[in-house]
Amino acid sequence: MTSRTLISDVSQRHKLVLVVATGILLRVYLLFGTSAHILLRDRPELSTPQTSHRSLKEGVFQRINLPLTPGSANSELYVAIFSHLIPFNHWSWALTWIAADLGTSIALLSFANSLSTGASLNDPAIVASYLLNPYSIAACIAQATTSLDNLCIVFIAALAVRGHRLASMITLGLTAHVSPYVILLLPSFVLIAKTRRPGSWLSSVLVSCAAYAGASYALRIPLWTRLLDLQVNLKDLTPNSGMWWYFFTEIFDHFRTFFLCVFQLHILAYVLPLQIRLKSDPSLVVLVMLGTIATWRSYPSLGDLGLGMSLLSCFPNVVSDLRHPLFTASVYLYTAILLPLLHALWLLTGTGNANFFYAATMVHGLNSSLAIVDIVGAVFRSSLRKAAGPVRPGRERYIVQLTGAQ
Amino acid sequence: MLLWSSLLPILTLVKATSTYDESFHESLTLHPLPDGRLSVLFEFTTLFSSTSSSRRSSTPVAQSHHSLTPPSLLLPLEHNRVSELTISFVSGRWDQRRTGEAGPLHHESGGGGGEVRGWLRNNQNGKPDFEAWTRVTHALGGLFCAGLGPSEDGDSVNTFGHIYPAHVSQTNTSHFFLPQPTLHLCTENLTPFLTLLPSKGLSGLSLLLARPDLVFAWGFQSEGIEVIMPSAESPQGRWRGWWEGIVDLVPPKGGDRSFSLNSLFKKNVPRAFPMADSSVLKVILPEQEGFRMNNVPSKTETKWIDGRLRNVANWDLSHGDMAGKDISFWWDGEGDFRHPRSFTPPTVTLFRTVIEPFASDGTFSILIHNTGDETRQAVYSEAWPWWLQAWTHEISIAQDKVPSPLLITSMFYEPSTPPTASITTLHLGITIPARSTLQLKIPFTKLTLKYTEHRPDAERGREIPSGMLTFLDLEDSDDCQVEVSVRKTSSDTLNRSRCSRREHLYTSRRLVDLPTPDFSMPYNVIIMTSTVMAVFFGLMHGALTRRWGYVDIEVELDETDGAVASNATKHTSSKVE
Structure with missing residues (x-):
């Protein structure tokens, strides 16, 4: 090792420590030093009825004090964990969320470094993409369980990419209890784990199902959990940053079932084509599917988007081939202002109506959709660039999408 | 005259048999309030028993139209196995701070709007019989010209049994409670009410009530019926109807408060209803000195009313010599009535507001003095509609602004089950310390309703039923009477808040606005959301199915400004997947 790489290694390590320290201190300050957590706690952009801190607290309170009531809309798994393992006070809960974010960034780093993309990774940037990501910070301060879901998902990814097939599948089975849409990532994780450590895909799926059923049995809840029922049938129409709530508020009752199927199948429809088209690297499917889920799931929150962005930073080749990252970022900035503003106009001051907030969610959703398509394009562009080899001197390479089917 | 003399023995015979089976009692209570107004309460009570009238029929309730009981009221109750039922309509708001009284005179009056509550026998499976309940409420709704029945399944709730315990305890019955805060007492309700009475508004005290022009000019009004059906265990049944209102005594341009039956009802004492076993005028005498009347009461008794010992003057109106007379009341030497600056408040008052009233959520603040x-x-x-849900972990209570969570002794919470219509119920056991003000805060969230679930006039909001405070520690009237004899000699003010028969205090109902969607938008929303989805699907489809290729273009460096110029003619291209 030359002295030059050693120096860069040392400076990298310093930067990493600096990023982690900044991220943690920022969270500690916002959670303990300010009242930001009270301000952000009920923001519909950050927490949905099933992930909000308030309803989790309600569930824990009712589980302890009012055992006969059915409890809150949160996952029973979280309610059980927070009733029995974590003391019911602000300090312990806030520290749990900070620890979860730290865990997510470590798992993210581990995931990125085990990928065989061949690109040189910038560790501090990857950690910063989660710990200093405004969406992740906001989700952590709001103490929405989205942060914990994110930890679970990245943890599965890190386990899968390191070849811990059994552990990753068990985690996935458990995560399905708290974030049902993770089931859509099952094929990708099975394939990722399989490339590292060969084994039957069927056994992986069965292990996952067994973990899910085992948790159901241990918690004495049905396999079709209340959370799953809510997310599949959209039984709560509380506004959020997604595309579903206003559509299903306004839809005529006799079309409701039909459109529920359309909206759910729409997400499901991308699993197989992405799997086929990107079979060379299933971890990219995870990236694209996470983005799709964060945009089109029934109860999305900005925290989901934060995870998608962080995962994107694990693929520097893809990032460098994005067509319009500046446009995407500025529209996200725009909607970050627009969403709370128009929500307040509608529900707090009463000077606007529901269409205002709906318009903001439309802009947000469309921007996310375009960003996902951009990522898919960038995936193909970077792989083509890699396959085509170096450019001859004096020439510049343009990668284009051709008309006509494959 | 001949006809009369021949009818008289028959009439007396009918009366003699009917007193054996059925008896009818009527009373009119007047209660001058300290703010220059008068509480007027009509009560009509019919006692009936199941034993005699059912000798020839299969049902225990008289079906004939020459009995005192109205078959149209009792038959639906009987068919639907009702054991007890109370219907109450209230219009206007009872302000405890302005009247100095805890609530209307009749204690069975509910909170704001209408409500139906009762005990029904369980069905064959031993479960609450919701179908029978729906049937009976719809049937009585027809009787009262009001939509009393539940507009949706799940509007009724079963968790109020201990709040409204049965008068006659029976096994295998369930309590039902159906709050209808949007209902009002209105002109259409008077005629059906009078029709149910045996005197039909033609004689006796009901004649005074049969004046819709006067009755509906009263401020606060409450009407209701309470029926206790006879059963095998207790053959005595009872149905009671009441009508209550508040009359302003002071003329609009000022003056004194003197009043008489004639000034109130534009009629003197009506001729007695012959079937009535008792017909009484009661006046709850004001606590201030100087209240006078032109007619000596037949008797005066002392009674505990809302924790205060009050003198009540009684006139027996069934005496023939009372008919046609007027009874007047006045305050000695009173010039123009001056509204008092402060009242003796009722011992316990209840007041509910919504603080932080946003369209998405808010907090109920309940003040108990x-x-x-x-x-x-x-x-x-x-009891809230299903779209209103409390945050039980954030419920807080403060005594004189100091948080004191121990004052909440118990909590029962039954959340609704959205999206199906149901009722959220909350019962909080509370200790109210002496001479204190409690503030109870209940934060809540309003769910977003579907476009089709909003009822008409959604932009205005929806009424929330009254909150209610139920006392668990009321004292037996016998104990209180003992207290009277002991303390009569001493000069203490006789104020014992527990000596009262008022079990419930009600807040006013509350209009709550909802987060409403734009009702003109369904097509636009469907089209626009579908477009975004189609754009995403189309672009993804394109990205995944089309081929990708690359073009290498020769670039020349322009010497002068360093810009890149391309020479498109000299390119080589190669296509890879």
């Missing part, structure tokens, strides 16, 4: 010297035990109850 106890001015008495006794610590009270009570239950505070709420």
